[in-house]
Amino acid sequence: EDWLELGMVVGGTKGCFVDCVGVLGSCVDFRGEGLFREVCGRRGGWRSSWMMAVGVVNAVQTQQKPGSWEYVKEVRELAASFCDTTHQSRDAFWEVIKNEAQEAAAEEPLLASFLFATVINHGSLHSALSFHLANQLSGPSFPSTLLMEICMDVYEAEDIFCQAIRCDLAAVLERDPACTRFVDALLYFKGFSALQAYRVANYLWRKQQYPLAQYLQSQVSKELQVDIHPAATIGPGFFMDHATGIVIGETAVVGKNVSMLHHVTLGGTGKSHGKRHPTIGDGVLLGAGATILGDIEVGEGAQIGACSLVLEDVPPHSTVVGVPGRIVGRPGTAVPAFNMRHEIRE
Structure with a gap:
């Protein structure tokens, strides 16, 4: 009961009040429920908050x-x-x-x-x-x-x-x-x-x-170890698996439904202004540690192998691996970003 009263007093807000109930978790028994309802009645208009708090400690x-x-x-x-x-x-x-x-x-x-x-x-x-x-x-x-x-x-x-x-x-x-x-x-x-x-x-x-x-x-760079320039363009359905160490530069463009793993770099070359970072097409899969540099285009549905270095355009629906990257085949599906498979198919 002290916890419940404290929740009402500290700040006098619904958030603080229900937060105390969250601390109690599933230990809120019938007496606690009764007091909660009583205090809610005194404070007014918190019926929905009570129902939500009960939901916290009961599986839906x-x-x-x-x-x-x-x-x-x-x-x-x-x-x-x-x-x-x-x-x-x-x-x-x-x-x-x-x-x-x-x-x-x-x-x-x-x-x-x-x-x-x-x-x-x-x-x-x-x-x-x-x-x-x-x-x-x-x-x-x-x-x-x-x-x-x-x-x-x-x-x-x-x-x-x-x-x-x-x-x-x-x-x-x-x-x-x-x-x-x-x-x-x-x-x-x-x-x-x-x-x-x-x-x-x-x-x-x-x-x-x-x-x-x-x-x-x-x-974001300091707390989450992901560095995406605010001016970059990224479409919906983007997935960064693990995400640590990913760098996406200022003029990079990432299409829809792209997947990439940790330590991928979409970097620029030179010091001149203007477009200097890659353009990644829809549905592309970029393996861990892949580095794509310069104003080049990776075509839709392409797959870049882990730790590859890509310095030239990649045709759509092709697989590139190596340093420097070379075309070795085609992905096993039209949208490799969806199935996340990294096998090399000739």
Whole structure:
């Protein structure tokens, strides 16, 4: 009861109040529930918060258990629909993610408070994402509240951001067998976090807010070890597996549904201004440690082998390996970024 009263007093906010319930986790018994309802009644209008708090410590009943292989197969089949930006589709996708968070909180009560504050307490995906990025990237001289407000403003500015976030998130679950829930990708996969922070910085750059965009890029590089220039162009459905050490230069262009692994570099050559970084076509797969330099084009559906050095144009639907890179065959599928297979086929 002391914990529950403290939650009401500290800050007097729904977040602080329910946060204490999250600490208690599944230990909230009938007496705690009664007091919670009583205090909610005194404070007024918190019925929905109570229901959400109960959801944190109780698994949501779904057709398939989130995280199971059956669940992964089911949501992978629906992944394309998650990129739909209609209001109904957005709400349905967000409900899936919140249900996963509730299931995760039931599995591990020690994370109940974190999951409530970061996911379940939010009304939309972009709100939860803004909150999470702000906590990851804020610093002593740049508070998380201000950074969250900036992210929220950017994500709400253009509808294309809603589509890109969902396509990027769906890509993680589709292409990474280590990911079994959308909420895990949202919270724990730094490639996704770095990409969404880039999308904010890119918007700021296009609005000529250069210092703020560069500050955000610097924080991402320092905290997440991913360096994407805010002026680069990256399409939706982009997947960075592991992500550590990825560098994407200022004039690089990355198409739709591209996959790359850690330590990939899309770098420039020379010191002149203008286009000096690669253009990567749709559906390309870039293996770990691949380096692509200069104003060259990697055609759609191409595959670049791990640790290859590419200095010349790559035709569409071809496989390149070696230092320097040479064409050795064709990928086994039209869109190698989707199946993530790195075998060399002649």
